[in-house]
Amino acid sequence: MIQELPKISISLFPKSDFPNLLTLVNGQPLAYLDSAASAQKPHVATEATSMFVEHQYANVHRGVHTLSQLATDAYERVRDQVKVVLNAADRNEIIFTKGCTESVNLVAQSFARPMLRPGDEILLTELEHHSNIVPWQLVAQATGAKVVAARIHDNGELDLEDFKSKLNANTKIVAFTHISNALGTILPAKELTAMAHAVGATVLIDGAQSGPHAAIDVQDIGADFYVLSIHKMYGPTGVGVLFGKLNLLEAMPPYQGGGSMIRSVSFEETTFAELPAKFEAGTPNIAGVVGLGATLDYIAGKNWNRETWVNRISEIGDYEATVREYGVSLLAEIDGLTVHGDAEEMAGIISFTVKNAHPHDLGTILDQHGVAVRAGHHCCQPLMHRLGVPATARASIAAYNDLEDMDRLAAAVQSAKELFG
Amino acid sequence: MSWDLRDLYQETILDHQKHPRGKGNLPDATHSATGFNPLCGDKVTIQLRINDGKIDEIRFDGEGCAICMSSASMMTVSLQGTPVSDAEDLFQRIQKFLTANDESAAMEDIDSLGDLAALGGVRRLPVRIKCANLPWHTFNSAVHGEQNAKTE
Ligand SMILES: Cc1ncc(COP(=O)(O)O)c(C=O)c1O
Numbered sequence: 258m259i260q261e262l263p264k265i266s267i268s269l270f271p272k273s274d275f276p277n278l279l280t281l282v283n284g285q286p287l288a289y290l291d292s293a294a295s296a297q298k299p300h301v302a303t304e305a306t307s308m309f310v311e312h313q314y315a316n317v318h319r320g321v322h323t324l325s326q327l328a329t330d331a332y333e334r335v336r337d338q339v340k341v342v343l344n345a346a347d348r349n350e351i352i353f354t355k356g357c358t359e360s361v362n363l364v365a366q367s368f369a370r371p372m373l374r375p376g377d378e379i380l381l382t383e384l385e386h387h388s389n390i391v392p393w394q395l396v397a398q399a400t401g402a403k404v405v406a407a408r409i410h411d412n413g414e415l416d417l418e419d420f421k422s423k424l425n426a427n428t429k430i431v432a433f434t435h436i437s438n439a440l441g442t443i444l445p446a447k448e449l450t451a452m453a454h455a456v457g458a459t460v461l462i463d464g465a466q467s468g469p470h471a472a473i474d475v476q477d478i479g480a481d482f483y484v485l486s487i488h489k490m491y492g493p494t495g496v497g498v499l500f501g502k503l504n505l506l507e508a509m510p511p512y513q514g515g516g517s518m519i520r521s522v523s524f525e526e527t528t529f530a531e532l533p534a535k536f537e538a539g540t541p542n543i544a545g546v547v548g549l550g551a552t553l554d555y556i557a558g559k560n561w562n563r564e565t566w567v568n569r570i571s572e573i574g575d576y577e578a579t580v581r582e583y584g585v586s587l588l589a590e591i592d593g594l595t596v597h598g599d600a601e602e603m604a605g606i607i608s609f610t611v612k613n614a615h616p617h618d619l620g621t622i623l624d625q626h627g628v629a630v631r632a633g634h635h636c637c638q639p640l641m642h643r644l645g646v647p648a649t650a651r652a653s654i655a656a657y658n659d660l661e662d663m664d665r666l667a668a669a670v671q672s673a674k675e676l677f678g
Numbered sequence: 679m680s681w682d683l684r685d686l687y688q689e690t691i692l693d694h695q696k697h698p699r700g701k702g703n704l705p706d707a708t709h710s711a712t713g714f715n716p717l718c719g720d721k722v723t724i725q726l727r728i729n730d731g732k733i734d735e736i737r738f739d740g741e742g743c744a745i746c747m748s749s750a751s752m753m754t755v756s757l758q759g760t761p762v763s764d765a766e767d768l769f770q771r772i773q774k775f776l777t778a779n780d781e782s783a784a785m786e787d788i789d790s791l792g793d794l795a796a797l798g799g800v801r802r803l804p805v806r807i808k809c810a811n812l813p814w815h816t817f818n819s820a821v822h823g824e825q826n827a828k829t830e
Binding site for chain 1: 692721
């Protein structure tokens, strides 16, 4: 069974493209298996970013001088690229934020809060990251609305019957993750969106984990809002994306006030700028957004388009699934090890626990072997509670990981097991 | 296994993890507190029966990593039957041992710590110090009548 899988000795993204992957950790070559927390950055993208900062940098949307124009062009070019990544209908549907978390909060505060009434319901799932729970709890507290969570099956799949039964005329918002960061489950986003729309609810999809691993088509899915976390997509920290349908964004009040988001200001009255500026108050993370553009060029190659992007990102997802399958087959041989999450559709995440060895101890021991995994609740405490474990160890796979990383993971877990018996 | 790991997971630690002492519930406790480490979800409850300034009984319960659980187990052994003032003194010495920046200051009292000295391996792994310290902070909260402790 294991022998039948082709042994991939060279990863899809060469490790040498990512300087940090070549560092020694505790005297060992690094097997970085924590990309779901944050991905490493390709050198060409960080270099392109520093080229921009050193040679083209100025504030954006603020001046007639040459550098300001160059910087504005570079910044706005990335908006067009992200439009293609998500297949949005209009470039003004793409808002740059400081992160996925801010994107969710923006929608919660600017869209949900003015609209929710006591007795309204916000439907989430048990798989959600705290950043797709807490912003909704805050608006629920402020408006008298109620947060409801759809259950999952033991294998980590969403219980569609339960989801359906919790949708009703009071459901105003449905927010769910496209891919679970803690288990790797892929949710049927299009189907869930259609079910939510059938009761008139507005849908936000948390794409923090799908962005780097799957082709996304917001029009095909029908998503009203879709959010991305750029640092998990090999890009810089401090950048997030909010996609929102044009008519929704247009009707929403601004999230923050400040420069850039106004048309005219007097002490009596301020009128707001058009989209997307209305939601980008203040000087944005200019270098970060430009870095995102360079990162997308690295992922998909120069002059990429929708078709080449979809092909490339699908190839990445398939590759990671192969690496995962190999890793799971190795771990399955280890006595007392449980892999959590065994849905039909799984992304490159292996969440596991080992009898008698707490995930934290596993994390420390694996680290001593140069294997970097996340140990903990993965910002998903309700999910851990549902699974009946305090925490898990999680190996997450990116396009720069290879089968050898899985061999090293399994060997390190085996040695931890021997220690704890 | 590398040197560092054996230093951290000393035999004493593994023994207390596999065979915890003082684990369970104390129905007639006079003092108790529960401590959480929000970062990792470790949870420890410490129950004490204090009589006439002396810890007559001490129990711990909870869920956590080997470092945290064995620290709690060793703590019950050290504190069972001791005057509260001695226990508080030990708490202070443990704080210094685990957290003092200065290595020689940290090691000053090591001879008085007995088995607890096995916890010293965490000094090289700052993220794990909280694991060793959680039961002690929880004990301290219990003695001072606070219900919740945390090591964040
Ligand atoms: C599923 C999911 N949603 C949301 C987030 C939050 O992303 P960020 O911290 O980049 O805002 C994360 C990452 O931590 C995640 O994995």
